Amino acid sequence: KAGVTQTPRYLIKTRGQQVTLSCSPISGHRSVSWYQQTPGQGLQFLFEYFSETQRNKGNFPGRFSGRQFSNSRSEMNVSTLELGDSALYLCASSSTSNNEQFFGPGTRLTVL
Amino acid sequence: KQEVTQIPAALSVPEGENLVLNCSFTDSAIYNLQWFRQDPGKGLTSLLLIQSSQREQTSGRLNASLDKSSGRSTLYIAASQPGDSATYLCAAVGPYDKIIFGKGTRLHILP
Numbered sequence: 001k002a003g004v005t006q007t008p009r010y011l012i013k014t015r016g017q018q019v020t021l022s023c024s025p026i027s028g029h030r031s032v033s034w035y036q037q038t039p040g041q042g043l044q045f046l047f048e049y050f051s052e053t054q055r056n057k058g059n060f061p062g063r064f065s066g067r068q069f070s071n072s073r074s075e076m077n078v079s080t081l082e083l084g085d086s087a088l089y090l091c092a093s094s095s096t097s098n099n100e101q102f103f104g105p106g107t108r109l110t111v112l
Numbered sequence: 113k114q115e116v117t118q119i120p121a122a123l124s125v126p127e128g129e130n131l132v133l134n135c136s137f138t139d140s141a142i143y144n145l146q147w148f149r150q151d152p153g154k155g156l157t158s159l160l161l162i163q164s165s166q167r168e169q170t171s172g173r174l175n176a177s178l179d180k181s182s183g184r185s186t187l188y189i190a191a192s193q194p195g196d197s198a199t200y201l202c203a204a205v206g207p208y209d210k211i212i213f214g215k216g217t218r219l220h221i222l223p
Contacts, residue, residue, distance in 0.1 A: 033210075033211065035211075035213075042213060042214075042215040042216065043201070043203075043213040045210055045211060045212070048210060056207075056210045058210075088153075090155055090156065092156075092211075098144070098161065098163065099143050099144055099205050100144070100146065100158060100161045101146060101158065101203070101205070101211060102158060103148070103155045103156040103157075103158070104155055105154060105155040106154070106155045108153070
């Protein structure tokens with residue numbers, strides 16, 4: 001079974017721009033979660049989608065949004081980028097059987 | 113609000129030693145507790161998952177235990193090897209797959 005894939009792997013943007021990141025879960029997994037990882041804050045939960053519905057959301061501003069498609073693929077969008085948005089963005093998928101989380105390799109976003 | 117703490121933040125041990133990494137959580141209403149490994153600049157690799165009804169899980173040289181009543185989990189690594197050097201993260205999984213991570217333990221195995 002293929003693992004969780006994320007595209008692109010690396011991204012450089014400038015302040016004020018917007019960015020869209022993509023995540024394809026493991027086949028059969030319907031839950032996709034997104035996380036931001038920075039050296040100072042560690043791993044922080046952004047939001048989780050299940051069957052195209054956002055079930056849970058972390059404490060991030062409205063500039064961070066996401067969606068999930070009928071094939072369970074998910075996208076995350078960040079608008080009006082700030083320097084502090086530079087981070088590794090990770091997505092994880094899980095099945096409903098035991099909630100074990102499987103992570104993708106991440107997208108490294110650099111905001112200049 | 114769930115908080116997850118990992119102690120120590122960093123650890124260096126000689127190759128071959130057995131070691132224990134600690135993880136504590138404040139809210140015992142968890143679905144499961146998961147241990148991950150992260151190599152620099154990479155994603156997370158799942159090591160062990162302990163369901164809330166279980167007490168421990170084993171995989172090779174790794175053994176993880178869970179004590180919900182005391183809010184603690186430990187990861188035991190036997191006969192450590194240089195390839196075990198990485199950051200180890202524990203995560204408490206709650207409703208709707210909301211995961212709260214600890215800040216990790218950076219492990220360095222000295223050859």
